Amino acid sequence: MIDKDNNLVIGHCRLEAAKSLGIQEVPTLRIENLTEQEIQALRLADNKLNESE
Template structure:
């Protein structure tokens, strides 16, 4: 992989669809590279943290996974216990980039506004790639027994 290219996680199906539309995506087993995405000089960009009315948040048209009722119920319970502590990622038009299940849980709890981080510095293709990368990193996690260990100590 060339140093000029940023590695982007992307499904093979999405990569094939983009190639059909004339994109320059190149794929290996798990990593996809694209010349349109250069490595950023600013790895920690300044993000705007704002409170956004829940009713103004729009689900993504390119949602990687749709949250289930069971997942929303678990997130809702987590918010009841810990509060709303993980901001939603949104673009400049209040489209949800990451956090669909938290938004649905907030709606179910009747919250009027929730904290969000704007990633307006990213282009639409970068936002789509970010969604996929976040989804892929969540797929690769292994559940630990930290909750049980915490209960045993108390």
Template structure:
């Protein structure tokens, strides 16, 4: 899995993200401060978040300029949707 560093400004939230978990942002931000950014944000080739919205919000809260991302290439829209659903159910 290739992970690259991207400007936070180049990462965009998925506008139809159904999960509202703002209460978890402070905890995730604290974890990032203590342990570092250990899990990348997964984005599509256009930079739209597939999974990792809470990590994205935590990075914003911490004032980070760059974040680790994995660009998920070759997924169909149906696969992206299934990935989002599976990730939300397991989180």
């Protein structure tokens, strides 16, 4: 997911995996209607999901 300024919001590990596999283009979802606080909450939630077993 990227924001309106093309900054990566979540998916950092997926992007690094794609780079290591030589993939030059990856699909993205643009989220433009979230506040900075909502983006931070999304990042925290995504990190928590990746910590679970």
